[in-house]
Amino acid sequence: MSHKTYVKKSGKRESEPFDRKKLHDSIVSTCLSTRSPMGVAQATASSVCEAVIIWLEPRTEVTTLDLRKKAAEQLAKQHPEAAYLYEQHKITI
Amino acid sequence: MGRKHGFDYDLIVIGSGTAGATSAAIAAKAGKSVAIVESGAFGGAAHHRNDVPTAALLYSAGLYDQSIQSGNIGLRTNSISYNYPALRAWQKTAIRRSGAANRSYYEGLGIDIISGLAHFLTPNEISVGYRHFSAKYFVVATGSNWRLPNVHGLSANGYQTPDTVIDGIRKSKHYLIIGGGETGVETAQILTSFGAKVTIAEAKSRLLPGYDPEAGQAIEKALSDKDVKVLADSRVLAIEGQDGSKRVLLARGGSKKHLMVDSIVVAAGCLPETDLGLDNAGVNYTKNGVKVNDYMQTNIRHIFAVGDVTGQHGLTHLGITEGRMAAHNIFNTNKIKVDHKSAPRIVLGYPNVAAAGLNESECRAKGLKIKKVVVGLSGAVRSSTANFSDGFVKLIADGNGRLVGATIVAPNAAEMIHELSLAITHQMSVTDLASSPRAFLSWSEAIGIAAQELTN
Numbered sequence: 001m002s003h004k005t006y007v008k009k010s011g012k013r014e015s016e017p018f019d020r021k022k023l024h025d026s027i028v029s030t031c032l033s034t035r036s037p038m039g040v041a042q043a044t045a046s047s048v049c050e051a052v053i054i055w056l057e058p059r060t061e062v063t064t065l066d067l068r069k070k071a072a073e074q075l076a077k078q079h080p081e082a083a084y085l086y087e088q089h090k091i092t093i
Numbered sequence: 094m095g096r097k098h099g100f101d102y103d104l105i106v107i108g109s110g111t112a113g114a115t116s117a118a119i120a121a122k123a124g125k126s127v128a129i130v131e132s133g134a135f136g137g138a139a140h141h142r143n144d145v146p147t148a149a150l151l152y153s154a155g156l157y158d159q160s161i162q163s164g165n166i167g168l169r170t171n172s173i174s175y176n177y178p179a180l181r182a183w184q185k186t187a188i189r190r191s192g193a194a195n196r197s198y199y200e201g202l203g204i205d206i207i208s209g210l211a212h213f214l215t216p217n218e219i220s221v222g223y224r225h226f227s228a229k230y231f232v233v234a235t236g237s238n239w240r241l242p243n244v245h246g247l248s249a250n251g252y253q254t255p256d257t258v259i260d261g262i263r264k265s266k267h268y269l270i271i272g273g274g275e276t277g278v279e280t281a282q283i284l285t286s287f288g289a290k291v292t293i294a295e296a297k298s299r300l301l302p303g304y305d306p307e308a309g310q311a312i313e314k315a316l317s318d319k320d321v322k323v324l325a326d327s328r329v330l331a332i333e334g335q336d337g338s339k340r341v342l343l344a345r346g347g348s349k350k351h352l353m354v355d356s357i358v359v360a361a362g363c364l365p366e367t368d369l370g371l372d373n374a375g376v377n378y379t380k381n382g383v384k385v386n387d388y389m390q391t392n393i394r395h396i397f398a399v400g401d402v403t404g405q406h407g408l409t410h411l412g413i414t415e416g417r418m419a420a421h422n423i424f425n426t427n428k429i430k431v432d433h434k435s436a437p438r439i440v441l442g443y444p445n446v447a448a449a450g451l452n453e454s455e456c457r458a459k460g461l462k463i464k465k466v467v468v469g470l471s472g473a474v475r476s477s478t479a480n481f482s483d484g485f486v487k488l489i490a491d492g493n494g495r496l497v498g499a500t501i502v503a504p505n506a507a508e509m510i511h512e513l514s515l516a517i518t519h520q521m522s523v524t525d526l527a528s529s530p531r532a533f534l535s536w537s538e539a540i541g542i543a544a545q546e547l548t549n
Contacts (some may be wrong), residue, residue, distance in 0.1 A: 008214055013221040058132075058210050063373050066212075 048074045103450040105228035110137020112400030113234025115416030125150040128205040128399040142256035149187030152284035155443040192484040213370035237401035252357040264288035269354040272361035273300040282442040294327040296336040298396040311502040354428035386428040389419040435517040447510035450498035450517040462492040486543040
């Protein structure tokens with residue numbers, strides 16, 4: 001990304017710059033939860049991150065909800081089961 | 094920038110198209126502090142990409158077609174011709190004249206114009222670039238984008254949309270237009286008039302599926318006369334590149350068929366632009382649009398949506414009406430509703446197609462008992478003096494004799510339809526319509542004849 005996109009947190013938590021690694025790790029762990037092999041999980045996460053970064057390009061500030069929704073949308077194209085789990089994460093725990 | 098009630102503005106309008114700009118202007122004239130946020134060219138799609146540029150080219154195409162066919166009305170037109178750069182220049186002139194770049198008008202009303210992509214962060218706050226703006230009310234008027242059909246190889250092999258098609262036009266090039274609705278038909282008329290070979294693939298059983306069948310049939314005949322090939326009931330499945338051309342696989346009536354073309358034009362409708370953080374504001378929406386009530390209000394009381402983003406109609410003139418209504422409903426206690434059902438729908442070209450109210454299948458779906466009449470244009474004397482008689486006027490009345498629907502195919506149908514739209518809005522009877530005199534030698538005489546026949 002040519003500029004920094006900030007992620008606005010809910011409540012009083014400070015906004016922070018978008019962190020690709022955090023998103024990547026969260027997708028990998030979701031894919032692993034659905035018993036995907038590590039290689040598949042990492043490839044899927046990389047592809048989702050690329051798509052999310054393209055979406056972030058014209059945006060300077062988004063929310064965690066935006067990121068979660070966009071990542072789930074991309075994940076659904078490649079791994080619907082993981083996408084469902086990713087979207088429902090906060091409800092299921 | 095006025096600060097009231099802790100907000101930066103009374104109203105922020107997201108999108109500077111015809112619908113949004115109307116809301117902004119009305120609010121500003123009422124003394125409210127207003128901002129418009131626009132991420133692209135000021136003026137929106139109707140001015141820059143769709144209605145105005147298409148109508149400008151259709152005007153040229155219509156004049157050209159009529160001129161080359163005017164040998165039998167005493168004109169010599171051997172030398173008439175066109176060139177593509179000049180057509181593009183005319184299109185740009187028309188856009189400029191239409192007032193699309195009239196940003197200074199809105200600034201003159203005291204409206205702040207903010208350039209950038211708006212994104213809701215909370216229900217009352219948006220980010221645009223690195224800046225944040227808050228408002229008491231919002232109007233979402235972000236419009237729509239062309240909908241890409243699910244065709245294998247479409248993106249990989251390249252495609253055009255109706256707004257870019259004139260840039261690549263050249264003689265004898267073969268275009269496949271995916272979609273035989275209003276935009277597909279208008280684009281076909283432009284391309285065929287200026288020397289291209291055109292095939293239209295429409296998934297439904299006829300052109301203009303949203304109109305009465307007679308309209309689709311009349312336009313199919315008019316296009317066939319210009320060598321446009323219409324493939325109804327045809328779904329494009331896949332596209333692959335082959336020696337600089339495109340090989341298209343179509344499913345048609347249970348069988349598969351291949352077609353070689355030079356260029357693909359996607360005219361299969363539009364999808365509302367809803368990617369602006371609406372979840373953060375709690376606004377209900379689907380991929381088919383932002384959900385609004387009759388007052389153009391979303392489920393979040395202070396956020397309204399108007400125009401194509403609601404996915405209700407895709408008509409610019411209704412967008413303007415909605416913009417006006419939304420501005421009224423935001424700042425007034427007497428709420429008003431938008432009447433969608435009698436709004437005219439038009440397809441420009443030669444001839445025009447125009448309709449208002451319900452079509453026959455909609456009447457049937459509503460269980461209405463109807464009476465209808467279809468009168469050919471040859472009944473009007475104008476058809477003799479204007480050397481055109483292929484169109485018609487169709488009127489539909491309910492059991493009480495009130496006009497509920499109308500369709501016209503005629504050279505000036507886009508102007509004629511307003512009389513009928515007004516009659517439908519005010520629930521006039523066909524007897525009222527028949528009793529009104531119409532000028533001798535006007536196309537509108539055909540309306541009088543049709544109304545008279547329906548009263549008999």
